[in-house]
Each structure stands twice: as C-alpha cells, then as structure tokens.
Amino acid sequence: xxIFLFFCIFMSLSAQxxxxxxxxxxxxxxANQIRALFLKKTSYIGDKKxxxxxxSAQESLRMSFEKKVLKMNFRHLxxxxxxxxxxxxxxxxxxxxxxxxxxxxxKVDGAIGYVELKxxxxxxxxLYRWVD
Amino acid sequence: xxxxxxxxxLFSFMHADDLLQxxxxxxxxxxxxxGSLPLYLGGYFSLDYQQQNDEKRYRLDDIALLAYxxxxxxxxxxxxxxxxxxxxxxxxxSTMVEQDTHxxxxxxxxxYNYNENYMLxxxxxxxxxxxxxxxxxxxxxxxxxxxxxxxxxxxRFTTGVYGAYTSYDSGELKFxxxxxxxxxxxxxxxxxxxxxxxxLGLTYSQDFLELKLNVGVxxxxxxxxxxxxxxxxxxxxxxxxxxxxxxxxVGTQKSDERFITPYAGYIQGLYNITPKHAAIIRLESYExxxxxxxxxxxxxxxxYRPLYPVAWKVSYQVHSMKSANKFLFSWxxxx
Numbered sequence: 001x002x003i004f005l006f007f008c009i010f011m012s013l014s015a016q017x018x019x020x021x022x023x024x025x026x027x028x029x030x031a032n033q034i035r036a037l038f039l040k041k042t043s044y045i046g047d048k049k050x051x052x053x054x055x056s057a058q059e060s061l062r063m064s065f066e067k068k069v070l071k072m073n074f075r076h077l078x079x080x081x082x083x084x085x086x087x088x089x090x091x092x093x094x095x096x097x098x099x100x101x102x103x104x105x106x107k108v109d110g111a112i113g114y115v116e117l118k119x120x121x122x123x124x125x126x127l128y129r130w131v132d
Numbered sequence: 133x134x135x136x137x138x139x140x141x142l143f144s145f146m147h148a149d150d151l152l153q154x155x156x157x158x159x160x161x162x163x164x165x166x167g168s169l170p171l172y173l174g175g176y177f178s179l180d181y182q183q184q185n186d187e188k189r190y191r192l193d194d195i196a197l198l199a200y201x202x203x204x205x206x207x208x209x210x211x212x213x214x215x216x217x218x219x220x221x222x223x224x225x226s227t228m229v230e231q232d233t234h235x236x237x238x239x240x241x242x243x244y245n246y247n248e249n250y251m252l253x254x255x256x257x258x259x260x261x262x263x264x265x266x267x268x269x270x271x272x273x274x275x276x277x278x279x280x281x282x283x284x285x286x287x288r289f290t291t292g293v294y295g296a297y298t299s300y301d302s303g304e305l306k307f308x309x310x311x312x313x314x315x316x317x318x319x320x321x322x323x324x325x326x327x328x329x330x331x332l333g334l335t336y337s338q339d340f341l342e343l344k345l346n347v348g349v350x351x352x353x354x355x356x357x358x359x360x361x362x363x364x365x366x367x368x369x370x371x372x373x374x375x376x377x378x379x380x381x382v383g384t385q386k387s388d389e390r391f392i393t394p395y396a397g398y399i400q401g402l403y404n405i406t407p408k409h410a411a412i413i414r415l416e417s418y419e420x421x422x423x424x425x426x427x428x429x430x431x432x433x434x435x436y437r438p439l440y441p442v443a444w445k446v447s448y449q450v451h452s453m454k455s456a457n458k459f460l461f462s463w464x465x466x467x
Binding site: 042073078083088 | 176301
C-alpha cells in the first residue's frame with residue numbers, strides 16, 4: 001500500500017501541465033474545435049480567422065499535444081498531412097520554441113499555440129489544458 | 133516518350149531535393165512551395181501490372197500535377213492528369229500498345245470558407261460520396277483497385293457547386309449539398325456522361341468511428357443520346373485505430389422504372405503488421421443490370437510503404453466468375 005501511495009505521489013509530482021493558449025479576448029473553444037483547428041479542418045473559431053502554431057516535430061511537448069489532444073501518433077499524423085496535400089491543405093506553421101509561440105500569439109491576432117502551463121502569463125488566455 | 137522522360141527528370145529532381153530536406157525542408161509527399169506565392173506544387177504517378185487469364189497488361193496509368201494555395205477566405209486547387217498514358221497488353225495471340233496523351237482536367241475548383249461552420253466549393257471536384265472517391269488515387273488508397281460500389285453507383289466527378297455545414301461541438305457532424313446543372317468540365321473523363329447531379333450527404337465522426345450516408349440523382353446520357361435519370365444511395369462505415377481499419381459500404385442505384393444496380397457493397401479489414409506493411413482482405417459483391425454482371429469476389433492484398441507517399445502493392449482477386457480472377461501489382465508515388 002505504501003509503495004502504491006509513493007508511486008501515485010511520485011507520478012503526480014512528475015506530471016507536466018500544458019495549455020493551449022491564445023491572446024486574451026479569444027472566445028472559448030471545445031477540445032473538438034481545437035482538434036479541428038490543428039488538423040486544419042477549419043481555420044475559424046466562429047467568424048474569427050485563426051492561425052494555429054506547432055512546435056517542431058522532435059519536441060516532447062508537441063508529441064504530448066498530438067497524443068493527448070489530437071489523439072493521433074506521429075505516423076498517423078504524417079499520413080494525414082500527406083492525404084491533405086492531395087486535397088490542397090497544408091499543416092500548421094511550425095515555430096522553434098515555446099517563447100517564439102508566446103511572442104507570436106501576443107503579436108498576431110487570432111494566433112493559437114500550446115505551451116507549458118508555467119509559461120502562461122496574464123496576457124494569454126488558456127483555452128484548454130492537459131496533463132502528461 | 134519525351135514527356136515521360138521529362139516527367140521522370142522532374143521527379144528525380146524533386147526526390148533529390150528530398151535528400152536535402154534538412155536544408156530545404158521539402159519532404160516527399162508534401163509538395164513544394166513556390167517562393168512567397170500562395171502556390172504549392174505536387175503530383176503523383178502510378179505504374180501497374182495486371183495478369184488476367186493469359187493476358188498481361190503493363191501500364192503507366194496516372195501522371196498528375198497538382199497546384200494549390202489559399203488566400204484570405206479563398207483557396208484553390210487544380211489538377212491536370214494523363215490517364216492511362218501508356219498501356220502495353222499482351223496475350224497468347226497478340227500484343228497491343230495504347231497511348232492516351234490527352235491532358236485531362238481532373239479537378240479545378242475554388243473554395244470559399246465563410247466561417248467555422250460553412251464552406252462553399254465551385255468548379256470540378258471529386259463527388260463527395262462514400263470514402264474512396266475522396267482520395268481516389270492509387271498511392272493513397274489501401275489497395276490498387278477501388279471497390280466496385282464506388283465505381284458504378286454514382287458519378288465520380290461533379291462540375292458545379294458544393295456546400296457544407298460542419299459542427300465540431302460534439303464529434304464532427306457534417307451536412308453537405310452538391311448541385312450540378314450544366315455540362316461536365318472534360319466530360320469524357322467521367323464514368324457517366326452527366327449534365328445534372330443533385331446530392332445530399334450526412335457524415336458523423338467521433339474518435340475512431342465515421343458514418344456516412346449519401347443520396348443523389350443524376351442524368352446519364354446513354355447510346356443515341358437517350359437521357360436516363362438515375363437515383364443512388366450509399367451507406368458507409370469506417371472504424372480506424374492505429375493498428376487496424378474496418379470499412380464497409382453498401383449502395384444501390386435505380387432509374388424511374390427499375391433497379392439498375394440492386395446492390396453493390398463490400399466489407400474490408402486492414403491490419404498494420406508494421407508501420408510499413410499492411411495486409412488487407414476485402415469481400416465484394418454486386419449485381420449490375422446495365423452490364424448484366426453479377427459477381428462476388430475476395431481480394432487478398434499486401435501494401436508495403438517504405439515511406440508513406442511511396443506504395444508497393446500486390447493483390448489477388450478470386451471471383452465467382454472465374455474468368456475475372458486477376459493478379460495486380462503496382463508502384464505509386466505522391467510527391
């Protein structure tokens with residue numbers, strides 16, 4: 001029992017919290033809408049045009065986002081974007097770091113990205129959060 | 133012949149670019165951006181070999197170029213294609229070479245994305261019916277051949293207007309409407325000669341499951357320019373996980389007087405043995421009173437993808453009409 005409790009505490013301490021964020025003022029969105037936006041099924045929240053931002057493919061945060069939010073693994077997504085190429089759609093813009101994503105969101109109206117929760121400041125609005 | 137050489141030179145150039153992807157960021161199967169323009173270029177080709185009875189067929193089938201891009205609420209796509217560009221057929225008595233060097237307009241459309249829920253498409257596009265007709269090229273589909281139900285029930289292409297309403301609130305729910313009341317763009321290229329096509333679609337997907345219903349009516353010009361109005365219905369189901377995929381579709385087609393295709397359907401299972409290898413079994417059955425054919429058959433297929441946009445496929449079809457048994461092998465690439 002003690003070992004189990006220790007394991008649970010250890011896991012909760014090592015778990016990372018992440019968030020999908022936009023500039024303050026962006027309306028609420030559901031997990032399904034976020035999925036649709038990052039898969040480029042739509043580029044709008046309501047009537048507002050949105051620019052979605054990815055981290056580069058090797059980033060562990062991106063892998064967590066794809067697994068937990070998009071519910072797809074790397075291979076599945078690769079296949080998805082190759083099919084989208086035939087349909088005339090492109091994957092989201094990729095930026096190198098969380099800092100660049102935050103800077104982009106603050107500068108460009110309608111930009112959405114994902115970062116570690118601890119990096120979120122007062123100028124950003126949390127649209128969705130997850131733990132991994 | 134010059135065109136083939138030019139095409140392969142272009143492909144080789146693009147593939148060489150792929151080897152330098154760290155510098156250029158080009159990846160095979162994802163197209164190339166042209167400067168700072170809202171323009172991406174890509175394409176695909178397919179080579180296949182078929183053996184049926186004592187007849188052997190070697191074919192350079194699709195050679196296609198894609199160009200697309202988006203600006204503000206608009207996006208566009210154009211696709212030009214050589215279909216059955218070079219076919220060499222050999223049987224015990226004769227050999228035959230056929231070439232179709234006519235460059236077809238496969239797709240040509242503009243999309244207007246009004247907001248999160250509404251979009252409109254205008255031009256020539258793949259009829260948005262069932263699953264296979266949305267991605268009807270060899271390299272992207274599971275097997276070298278499409279199921280018969282996706283070939284004989286509805287027009288493969290529509291030249292007109294397509295509108296869709298999609299809700300992403302709980303799962304994904306889409307209603308769509310297709311309207312054509314004019315001649316086809318590149319009419320010889322469609323599986324039916326049509327100048328009218330009205331259709332409705334309903335799609336629901338959640339997690340791994342996707343369900344789809346399509347109904348429609350179209351005018352078909354048959355011999356002596358006689359007009360025939362045909363109604364169709366297609367129900368589709370797909371359940372896809374990272375390891376396996378199950379698909380089933382069943383449809384029917386009728387005229388004012390009688391059923392032309394009382395039924396056409398299939399059920400297919402695909403298992404990803406490794407990320408590069410997939411085994412597929414498909415069972416199909418149909419009755420087509422237009423061609424007076426009734427057949428049930430099984431397809432056993434294997435697909436190897438060293439990279440996803442490169443597909444080596446082999447399949448064997450066992451038909452209730454034994455003369456239709458065939459072996460197929462193909463190599464196709466999307467770039």
